[in-house]
Amino acid sequence: YVWPNPQLDELEAIRFDQVGFNLLSTQLSTFVTPCTLFVFDTVAGGTTSGRSDAADWIRTVGFYLRRNLQRLIFWQAYHDMATYNSTDQTGGLDASIRFAEEQARAENVGNGFANTANVVFAPVDRYVSMADSIALAAIIAIENCGGPEIAFRGGRLDAGEANAPGVPQPQQSLDSHIAAFARQGFTQTEMIGLVACGHTFGGVQHAFFPTIVPALNDPNDTMDVTHFDSTYVTFDNNIAVEYIAGTTQDPLVAGANDTTNSDKRIFGSDGNQTMASFANSAELFASTCADLYARMLDTVPAGVVLSDVITPLSVKPNIVDLVLDGDTIQLSGAVRLWNMTEDSSRTVIMVWTDHAGSTSTSALTFAGVSSSTGGKYSAAWYWFNPTNPFGVLSLDAIAGVTSMSFVVDGTVEDQGGVGFALQDAFMMSQTSCSSGAPLTGRIDVAVRNGVNPTRVYLESITRDSVQRVVVTEIDLTPPTNPVVVNSAYVLWSMNLTDQSMEFNLGAEIDGVKYSTTRVLSFLEFPECSD
């Protein structure tokens, strides 16, 4: 895709800027690094859970039971998707698992969904739905724990209510499982694959499945979990290797009660052909899982249109913001060079074009490195401001700015000639301020002469009663005698009283709507001088 695209820019950032320097502080991957990291649950438990050697970050919490977060996230993704009905195309990955009604079902017992929600939903905003967030968390968890890279598409929508039940349970028959997976859009062979791909992580816990897993009385496994394979925090084909070798401890294969041995019935349902092929080839297992995981995450209700697979942009500006300060436009941001590490001899030059077609340049300074996919990829970041990282680049406001490009070691990076478009038609003015008690604010929006926007508005960002992000447009009244800042800009103003309000600026120009990137609150405005 071509930058800027606010939604894809942000999904791409969450997907690929996972660790290290990152202007988006969502960093889901920090919760699954290392893969043995645990998060607390609502069930009382010991401090020496056998489920992981996780760091003790949770010890300060009074009552908890540590669970492996990455598996929970992944399981959550499956349980959210498993309500899908391919006939009427309802259900699927739509974050309906967040509803207490779904969590309370027997099919979702012992899941800790409520506790993972805080982490999984951290990146949610106007461009990132809860369902996209679940998909991203699952992908990041799998990739960072030895799994294959998984194609990610964005654009899932969040359900407004719980879906019909439909998560398969271990005591159900093979026929009902085949039917359940068919309802979710998967063949019998794909069902075998998906269950094996899922059960390379985690295990079954006595507390929730006492008839499947006995109390273990093991000081190193205080949560009484019998794992699906011997490498239960890592993605690998041991689930198949151990099953074919006959050494598996999978409690849904080797459980004492055959009624609940659902993995045994599923894995053996084609004469072990699929499982044998997985046992023979770690590569086949990984590529099959990558495909099935992606399809699982892309199982969405009718009417949801997913984006193309999001791949990293090779050169990407991030959190670009323009603010009018008298006669200058303060431009801030950073640019990411994908698949690069720090190199002190590299030169990165930013070139920007103004309304008259003239260009100016600035040499950028190295800011840091980020990485993703368990360190497989790294990216080098450069601040727009050559001397002050948190400072800005001051551009001449009258000349304005229409686009940027970058020159990296002499090579021009301009998205194949289109450049990186910047819009300076409207932006926040530094004169915006707050005063009084209780605090009230005044937002001044600088509007460029000659642009003639049909509307200028605040995009207030709130949540509805079921936690979905809602953007409400609040129009600024066009001023009859606008305050003139300079020969290029006038101010449109609005008084604000709601301290909790978070907003972007928006404008409609020639029938097209534009939004600024940075979320504002008047609490951060300087004190009014008058």
Ligand code: HEM
């Ligand atoms: C017939 C289909 C399936 C059945 C009957 C089944 C059953 C179960 C059961 C009983 C547990 C133990 C839960 C607990 O102790 O809290 C479990 C765990 C798990 N399942 Fe499945 N499962 C099925 C398919 C899948 C699929 C398709 C995936 C993902 C692709 C998946 C991923 C997981 C994961 C990651 C865990 C571990 C959770 C943890 O350790 O916290 N399962 N499954």
